[in-house]
Amino acid sequence: MLIQQNCVAPLRGETPDSDTLYHIHVDNILHRLRYPRFLLHTRECMGETHEALLEGLLEHGRLRARALFERAESSRGADEKETNAEKAFEELVEGRFVERVPVGFGDVHAGQSADEDEDLMDREDREDDRSDGSPPPSRSASAAKRRRRSSGGGRDVSARLEASGDGFGEEDDLWRVNADEFNRRFRHVACAALVREKVDDAAGHLLLAMLELSRAHEAKVNEERSTPVSEAEIVRKVLAENADFGVDRAKSTLEKMANDTSELISCVGDAHGGPNYCVNMRRIIDLIRMKEIEAVVRERFGGPACRIFRLLIMKRNLEQKQIAEMAMIPVKDTRELLYKLLKAEYVQIQEVARTSDHAPSRTFYLWRVDLLRVVEHVGRELYRATSNLRARLIHELSQERETLQLLERAQDTSTVPLTTGQRQNLARMRTVATSLESSLLRLDELVCFFAVW
Numbered sequence: 001m002l003i004q005q006n007c008v009a010p011l012r013g014e015t016p017d018s019d020t021l022y023h024i025h026v027d028n029i030l031h032r033l034r035y036p037r038f039l040l041h042t043r044e045c046m047g048e049t050h051e052a053l054l055e056g057l058l059e060h061g062r063l064r065a066r067a068l069f070e071r072a073e074s075s076r077g078a079d080e081k082e083t084n085a086e087k088a089f090e091e092l093v094e095g096r097f098v099e100r101v102p103v104g105f106g107d108v109h110a111g112q113s114a115d116e117d118e119d120l121m122d123r124e125d126r127e128d129d130r131s132d133g134s135p136p137p138s139r140s141a142s143a144a145k146r147r148r149r150s151s152g153g154g155r156d157v158s159a160r161l162e163a164s165g166d167g168f169g170e171e172d173d174l175w176r177v178n179a180d181e182f183n184r185r186f187r188h189v190a191c192a193a194l195v196r197e198k199v200d201d202a203a204g205h206l207l208l209a210m211l212e213l214s215r216a217h218e219a220k221v222n223e224e225r226s227t228p229v230s231e232a233e234i235v236r237k238v239l240a241e242n243a244d245f246g247v248d249r250a251k252s253t254l255e256k257m258a259n260d261t262s263e264l265i266s267c268v269g270d271a272h273g274g275p276n277y278c279v280n281m282r283r284i285i286d287l288i289r290m291k292e293i294e295a296v297v298r299e300r301f302g303g304p305a306c307r308i309f310r311l312l313i314m315k316r317n318l319e320q321k322q323i324a325e326m327a328m329i330p331v332k333d334t335r336e337l338l339y340k341l342l343k344a345e346y347v348q349i350q351e352v353a354r355t356s357d358h359a360p361s362r363t364f365y366l367w368r369v370d371l372l373r374v375v376e377h378v379g380r381e382l383y384r385a386t387s388n389l390r391a392r393l394i395h396e397l398s399q400e401r402e403t404l405q406l407l408e409r410a411q412d413t414s415t416v417p418l419t420t421g422q423r424q425n426l427a428r429m430r431t432v433a434t435s436l437e438s439s440l441l442r443l444d445e446l447v448c449f450f451a452v453w
Contacts (some may be wrong), residue, residue, distance in 0.1 A: 005061035006101075006176055030451075031179040033386065034444055042097065049088040054097065054177060062101050062174040065089060096181040096216075101174040122213045124214050180221040184446055188215070195257070196290075202245070202253045207265070209237045210279050224282035225266075227238055231274040262287065288449050293378055297346060304329050304335045309369065312347060317366040338367055345377045379450035386443050393436045399428050 002008035006028045011021040034060050043051040053068050060067075069085040092098040188211040197203025210229050217227040235250045254277060258267045263283050267275050290313070298306040307327050312318060318326070324334040340349040352364040397404070403422050418426070 007221065028179070030383075030447075033184075033440070034179070034182070037186070037441070037444065038177065038179075041182060041185065042092075046091060046095075047088065049084050050092055050097075053089055055090060057175060057177045059100065062176045064174060093175075096178055098175050099178040101176050167271060183448060184215065184218060184221050186445075187221070187281070187285070188212070190445075190449070191279070191281060194284055194288055198262060198287075199260065199264070200253075201258060202249060203257050203264075205242075205245075205277060206234060206238060206250060206253050206257070209241070210234055210265070210277060211281075213237060214279070224280075226279040226281060228268045228276040228278045230276050234277065251330060285449060289375055289378075292446055292449065293346075296378065297341070300344070301340055303335060304333065305341060308334065308337055309341065309346060310450070312367060312369040313371070317350070317368045319364060319366060323367060346374055348373070375450055379447070382443055382447050382450055386440060386447065389436055389440050389443065393433060393440075395437070396429055396432050400425055 003010065007025055009025060011023050013019060038058065039051055039055060042054045056068050057063055068089060089098070188208065189282045191211065192204045192208035195207045213227060213229045213233055214226040231251065231254060234254065235247055238245050238250050239247070254265070254275075257265045258277065263280055264331050265277050265279050268278050268313045269276055294306055294309065297309045304327070308329070310325055311323060315326070320334060320338065321331065322329045323329075323338070329337070331453070338347060338349075342349060342441065346369070348368055348370050350368060352366060353359075353364045354364070400422075401427060403418065406418075407416055
């Protein structure tokens with residue numbers, strides 16, 4: 001069941017006699033917390049039929065296309081329902097929301113990274129486990145299958161649908177949700193939101209258009225820079241979405257962003273008489289992280305502590321007296337804040353001894369911020385907070401388990417005989433659950449940024 005849900009993958013040993021080992025896909029497990037956002041994004045961007053298909057994959061882990069079509073909207077006629085489902089499935093694959101499960105997914109040599117799914121496609125000349133006892137495919141057949149797979153998931157779906165009639169039988173490929181594509185799109189929206197905040201609405205709109213144009217060329221979810229896009233392509237796309245934007249406004253906004261000291265985008269040369277631009281996604285994600293970390297420091301330790309943190313980010317290594325003078329905070333208060341930040345792992349201290357005996361009177365104590373360590377620390381805190389919130393939510397729901405089961409069994413909840421105390425408890429639980437679930441969604445948005453690199 002764990003393999004079916006893409007949570008665990010078997011690892012083949014180096015020899016046929018080796019024991020089978022199992023690898024945990026931690027990322028796939030953590031992505032389960034994001035399923036509601038996946039469904040909501042699919043419904044808003046594509047439609048209810050697409051959402052129903054995606055929900056089937058999220059529920060079952062992996063399915064054949066024919067099984068997904070059976071979950072299409074029951075309110076339509078059978079022929080119309082199937083046609084709509086096939087079209088919706090094709091659009092999901094073309095949008096990379098859904099991908100094939102690589103043949104032998106997880107069946108790799110022990111010690112090899114099981115996260116590198118693309119590498120598995122290059123190993124399809126091994127023996128397949130066939131339930132019908134048929135022989136494994138030849139090397140030439142395996143190579144042909146690899147070429148078909150490497151041509152892209154969405155480009156041949158339409159042809160297969162038209163050529164195969166019912167097309168998706170028991171022999172067909174298994175499909176799964178491509179969580180990386182959702183994470184990529186969430187990241188793009190967040191990048192555009194930051195640019196909109198730092199520059200203006202026009203800049204945010206242009207940046208999102210650039211990311212949409214280059215999205216299909218992103219091989220990894222954590223690309224540092226987008227593929228270069230020509231100015232003409234950007235202007236054409238923006239005008240197609242909003243004719244009132246104007247060519248001159250689009251070009252001037254691009255130049256403004258390229259010259260901004262934040263290095264949000266870069267001009268990477270000219271082509272066909274016009275400049276090309278790429279988005280510095282790593283830089284924008286770093287800015288988002290800094291904004292969130294500073295917010296956490298300010299919330300937990302106050303404004304003066306946040307001022308000290310920013311100062312150390314800019315100046316790198318400073319002594320306590322220097323920090324107090326530059327931040328304009330009394331030395332005593334500076335000392336207290338620095339040790340609070342040190343205890344919480346937001347700053348580090350380094351000893352620089354002038355003599356070999358490391359005597360305190362002859363030693364410099366330099367304070368600094370190791371941003372990478374802080375990012376990792378905040379990421380751990382976010383996961384810990386998520387775990388605590390989920391535990392609290394489960395506890396709240398368990399308190400009214402019997403009442404909830406009674407409501408689930410009832411066809412008409414308005415006629416269920418509940419006591420006044422039960423109704424009050426349900427109202428309280430609904431309020432608490434709504435608050436906890438909202439907090440979980442907010443935490444998940446932050447986890448996206450602190451788990452990208």
